[in-house]
Amino acid sequence: xxxxxxxITTSRLGVEEAVDLYAAKGIGxxxxxxxxxxxxxxxxxxxxxxxxxxxxxxxxxVGMFSKQGRAGIGKQVDAARASVDLAAELGxxxxxxxxxxxxxxxxxxxxxRRLCFDALAEVLEHARAVQLPLAxxxxxxxxxxDWSVVATLAQANSWCDRLGAGIGLAIDTYHIWWDPEAEDGxxxxxxxxxxxxxxxxxxxxxxxxxxLDRGIPGDGVIDLRRFVDLVRGCGYDGWMEVEIFSxxxxxxxxxxxxxxxxxxxxxxxxxxxxx
Amino acid sequence: xxxxxxxITTSRLGVEEAVDLYAAKGIGxxxxxxxxxxxxxxxxxxxxxxxxxxxxxxxxxVGMFSKQGRAGIGKQVDAARASVDLAAELGxxxxxxxxxxxxxxxxxxxxxRRLCFDALAEVLEHARAVQLPLAxxxxxxxxxxDWSVVATLAQANSWCDRLGAGIGLAIDTYHIWWDPEAEDGxxxxxxxxxxxxxxxxxxxxxxxxxxLDRGIPGDGVIDLRRFVDLVRGCGYDGWMEVEIFSxxxxxxxxxxxxxxxxxxxxxxxxxxxxx
Numbered sequence: 001x002x003x004x005x006x007x008i009t010t011s012r013l014g015v016e017e018a019v020d021l022y023a024a025k026g027i028g029x030x031x032x033x034x035x036x037x038x039x040x041x042x043x044x045x046x047x048x049x050x051x052x053x054x055x056x057x058x059x060x061x062v063g064m065f066s067k068q069g070r071a072g073i074g075k076q077v078d079a080a081r082a083s084v085d086l087a088a089e090l091g092x093x094x095x096x097x098x099x100x101x102x103x104x105x106x107x108x109x110x111x112x113r114r115l116c117f118d119a120l121a122e123v124l125e126h127a128r129a130v131q132l133p134l135a136x137x138x139x140x141x142x143x144x145x146d147w148s149v150v151a152t153l154a155q156a157n158s159w160c161d162r163l164g165a166g167i168g169l170a171i172d173t174y175h176i177w178w179d180p181e182a183e184d185g186x187x188x189x190x191x192x193x194x195x196x197x198x199x200x201x202x203x204x205x206x207x208x209x210x211x212l213d214r215g216i217p218g219d220g221v222i223d224l225r226r227f228v229d230l231v232r233g234c235g236y237d238g239w240m241e242v243e244i245f246s247x248x249x250x251x252x253x254x255x256x257x258x259x260x261x262x263x264x265x266x267x268x269x270x271x272x273x274x275x
Numbered sequence: 276x277x278x279x280x281x282x283i284t285t286s287r288l289g290v291e292e293a294v295d296l297y298a299a300k301g302i303g304x305x306x307x308x309x310x311x312x313x314x315x316x317x318x319x320x321x322x323x324x325x326x327x328x329x330x331x332x333x334x335x336x337v338g339m340f341s342k343q344g345r346a347g348i349g350k351q352v353d354a355a356r357a358s359v360d361l362a363a364e365l366g367x368x369x370x371x372x373x374x375x376x377x378x379x380x381x382x383x384x385x386x387x388r389r390l391c392f393d394a395l396a397e398v399l400e401h402a403r404a405v406q407l408p409l410a411x412x413x414x415x416x417x418x419x420x421d422w423s424v425v426a427t428l429a430q431a432n433s434w435c436d437r438l439g440a441g442i443g444l445a446i447d448t449y450h451i452w453w454d455p456e457a458e459d460g461x462x463x464x465x466x467x468x469x470x471x472x473x474x475x476x477x478x479x480x481x482x483x484x485x486x487l488d489r490g491i492p493g494d495g496v497i498d499l500r501r502f503v504d505l506v507r508g509c510g511y512d513g514w515m516e517v518e519i520f521s522x523x524x525x526x527x528x529x530x531x532x533x534x535x536x537x538x539x540x541x542x543x544x545x546x547x548x549x550x
Contacts, residue, residue, distance in 0.1 A: 107498040113455070142417050144453040145480055145496050155455045178419040180388070180430045210482055214550040221420045246435055 001198070001232065002131035003265055004029025004057035006243035007036065010254045011212060015040040020050050025258050029057030029239050032090060034083055046090060047050050057239040058089035058170075058197055059095045062127075062134060065119035066149070073119050076100075080123040083134050093126070093238070094135040094196040096170045101146040113149045121163060128166040135196040137162060137170035140178075142210050152176075153185025160194055168192075171231060172199035172243070174214055177222040190234025198231050200224060200265065201244045212247040216257075217264040228268050240269060276473070278540055279304025279332035281518035285529045290315040292529075295326050300533050304332030305399065307365060309358055321365060327510050332514040333445075333472055334362035334370045337409060338403075340394035341375035341387050341424070348394050351375075355398040368513070369410040369471040370402070371445045376421040387424045391427050396438060403441040410471040410511075411435060412445035417485050427451075428460025435469055443467075446506060447474035447518070449489055452497040458505060465509025469547065473506050475540065476519045487522040491532070493539040503543050509539060515544060 005027055007018045015036055022030055030049060037045045049056055050139050062083045065076045067068055087095040100114040102109060120136075138156040139148035150156050153169070154174055160167050169189050176182045189195050202220030207213050217224050228240070242261050280302055282293045290311055297305055305324060312320045337358045340351045350460055362370040374391040377384060395411075402409050413431040414423035425431050428444070428451055435442050446462050451457045464470050477495030482488050494497050503515070517536050524532055 102496055107496055109452070109498065140417070141415065141453040142482075142485075145478065151453050152455065177384070178416040178426050180427065203420065207417075207485055210417075210485065221377055221382055223384065 001228075001237055001240040001269055002028050002238040003262075003269060004031060004055075004241045005258070005261065006031040006058065006060070006199070006241055007033060008060070009242055009244045009249075009261070010257065011250045013254055015045055016048060019048050019054065021255060021258055023052035025055055025196060025262060027054070028174050029055045029241070031058035031241055031243065032056060032092070033060045034086060037090065041115065042086065042089060046188070051226060056090045056092045056271065057241055059083075059090060059092035060134075061098045062087070062095045062123065063098045063120070064100040065116045066103045069104050070115065075121050077122050080119075081126045081164060084123065084127045084130060084134075088132040090128045092132070094133040094168070094170075096197065097134045097167075098139065098148050099134045099136070099150050101144055101149060104153060109144070109149060116149055117159060119160075120159070124163055125164055133196055134167045135170035136167055140175045140176055152181070153189065157185055157188050157192075157194070160192070168194035168196035170197045170199060171195055172201070173200045173222050173224055173227050174199070174203060175246055177203065177227065186227075186230045186234060190231070195231055195236045195240060197241060199238060199241045199243045200228075200268070201242060209247070212245050214244050214246050216244065216249070216260050217242065217268065224268060232271070240265065276503075276515040276544055277303050277514055278537075278544060279306060279330075279514040279516045280533070280536065281306040281335070281474070281516055282308060282331065283335070284517055284519045284536070285532065286525045290320055291323060294323050294329065296530060296533055297420075298327035298329055300537060301468060302329070302363060302533070302537075304330045304516070306333035306516055306518065307367070308335045309361060312361065314364065317361065317364060318364045318463075326376055329364045331367045332516055333410075334358075334367035334424075336373045337362070337370045337398065338395070339375040340391045341378045344379050345390065348390060352394050352397050355394075356401045358530045359398065359402045359405060360473055363405045363407040364541065367407070369408040369443070369445075371472065372409045372411045372442075373414065373423050374411070374425050376419055376424060382472060384419070384424060391424055392434060395434070399438055399441055408471055409442045410445035411442055412447060413450055415450045427454055427456070429456050432460055432463050432469070435467070443469035443471040444470045445474060447476070448497050448499055448502050449474070449476045449478060452478065452502065461502075461505045461509060464522060465506070465511065470506055470509060472514055473511060474516045474518045475503075475543070476517060484522070487520050489519050489521050491519065491524070491535050491539055492517065492543065499543060507546070515540065
């Protein structure tokens with residue numbers, strides 16, 4: 001596997017500062033967020049990453065279908081198609097897909113799941129046409145209200161089974177580590193050639209915020225070695241992407257943060273005796 | 276179903292104040308916490324609840340096997356046996372069982388699961404002997420590090436299958452509402468006559484704390500009607516217990532809180548056309 005860093009990890013930095021910092025540290029890939037790329041300029045971003053000798057390792061995010069309510073689904077599907085086009089233009093190997101949470105003012109989780117599934121099926125047709133794989137990401141169950149009604153690997157695998165070609169999974173240790181069926185879910189995804197990207201970050205023992213208190217790999221309670229070996233054992237040899245949402249880390253020294261990430265991931269990037 | 280309130284819901288009140296308040300409001304059941312009962316006195320608690328014309332509807336908690344580390348498992352098993360005896364003495368219909376999280380200084384979730392399972396099997400033998408059913412409670416996945424390596428209904432059902440007689444489930448809406456397999460899990464538990472208690476509280480849309488920001492039924496995003504109808508459809512007609520951990524609600528007027536709970540649960544206690 002090769003290390004990449006998601007630009008949200010150094011959220012305070014602009015696109016240029018992030019690329020400069022990652023490149024200076026020898027990191028080969030950067031994952032980009034749509035709004036930041038559009039603000040900075042698409043052509044400028046492409047040139048910057050290319051000139052730095054780096055790759056765009058991923059794109060965030062396609063989806064959020066339920067966010068604007070039932071009447072807004074069409075608009076979200078259109079926006080998702082545009083996001084897919086942008087991801088393709090940037091040369092991203094896949095677009096991370098987060099389907100959205102409950103509909104506003106609704107408690108009907110089944111309804112939200114049906115609407116998000118159907119919207120995803122529509123966007124997938126377009127993604128197939130432009131040959132940009134969608135990486136469906138099951139999020140931790142605590143994000144069901146706002147972010148994703150897809151909450152487990154088993155559920156995401158089942159959606160992929162029903163959707164067919166052109167869609168796979170984004171596997172993020174933070175979201176799946178707790179799941180007694182995580183290993184089965186990863187192996188099942190591996191058999192289908194469905195692991196499109198692998199995200200690494202850690203669950204801090206004393207988590208203070210549902211969204212913005214994730215940890216540097218090694219600073220939490222997740223057995224990251226186990227998950228690295230599992231995806232590698234499934235034949236995955238793509239990016240190992242560090243993606244960390246953390247107000248604390250965002251406020252600190254960003255160069256030191258990248259150094260800490262390099263130190264933490266170095267042993268994980270090496271094969272050891274476990275596989 | 277009959278309404279009960281878990282005393283943690285009015286955490287600031289002592290045993291006597293809580294019983295007085297609940298009884299004055301016509302609530303038939305109170306669920307008790309071991310440390311509070313022992314502090315107040317076991318015989319005094321029994322007399323108080325009986326004289327108020329109420330029932331002990333539940334007991335918290337048996338378990339936390341992993342809390343003191345591997346060397347402390349035996350001690351935790353002994354403590355759990357004593358908890359079971361206390362629950363039986365109080366006349367509780369079951370003892371809520373929370374198995375514990377990761378072992379301190381360990382990331383091995385499989386190891387924690389094996390140790391907790393084996394410890395639970397030991398305690399179950401004693402619970403059978405004193406005829407006190409254990410109600411295994413799967414907690415929300417965000418509590419895996421500290422509270423419970425049992426995180427889904429499917430997993431809890433599987434443990435019950437392996438453990439045999441004398442153990443069933445505590446189903447709490449807050450912990451299971453997000454799960455795409457929740458309905459299957461409840462129906463499966465129902466078929467086995469395994470639903471021992473049913474807890475009601477709500478997931479607030481803007482949850483600020485992992486532990487202490489739960490909502491009064493109706494103040495959050497859970498489709499509570501659906502779950503009430505589901506457990507009722509499985510033949511469950513025991514306590515509907517309101518259990519809320521919330522710093523905000525604990526700090527407020529406790530009488531008004533109980534009034535709000537009564538208002539919120541009144542429609543849920545009635546059968547409607549949905550079943």
